[in-house]
Amino acid sequence: MKADQVLDAKGLACPMPIVKTKKKMNDLEPGQVLEIQATDKGSTADLQAWAKSTGHDYLGTETEGDVLRHFLRKSGGNTETAATVIPEISLEDFKGKVEKGEHITILDVREVDEYEEKHIPGVIHIPLGEVEKRAGELNKEDEIYVICHSGRRSEMAAQTMAKQGFKKLINVVPGMRDWTGKTE
Structure with missing residues (x-):
């Protein structure tokens, strides 16, 4: 090409x-x-x-x-679409919720090899490229913490889910890159 x-x-x-x-x-x-x-x-x-x-x-x-x-x-015209603002949580505050054992839904959107290397116990894994078609596996009414390596892919995943009617999405920033908590 x-x-x-x-x-x-x-x-x-x-x-x-x-x-x-x-x-x-x-x-x-x-x-x-x-x-x-x-x-x-x-x-x-x-x-x-x-x-x-x-x-x-x-x-x-x-x-x-x-x-x-x-x-x-490159497309013509204005290429930026109006995006929903996705709330963020710091990795430190998120880690506190996980360590307290709060019942929370965590969606890891990293690629398979990244996920298999290490992930937070109990997370749901749907790679970013599959989020649009597999978001229906999640409950739209749940508060969902979305995590990736740095916070960029999780933001894109949350944007995709917001367009499908998910309203309680929280982006974990910076993500697994700096995670020091328990992993599998």
Whole structure:
């Protein structure tokens, strides 16, 4: 696939590929294609969800060794959609709730390999790329704490769920990157 511009995001972890992509998309004209080169395995789901939430076209991903080459086409007009404000909780306050044994619903939206490496006991795991189609597995009336690696994917997941009628969503920031509590 031919790209108009290339963004090197190799070696960067979430949320940096999205942050750099957002900035680079501002330099493109509507209809132009950006190639994002990344090594973060979670970047595929991240970029798909980000493109959908901003109105850009996710064109696909090609793999060359360890490098994922993602292609996005810039849409025309205003690409930022009106987003619901998702409340946040600090990792410290969230950890307090978990350690007190409060009965809370926790949704981990990281990729399978990240989840399998370590996760909070009792969480529900739905990778970001599956949230839109699997959100129905959760109760819309529950207060749901959404967590990822840094807080960016969980924000995107919560936005997706809010559009489906979930009203009690809380984004855990920064996420599992800094989690020091019990894990499985």
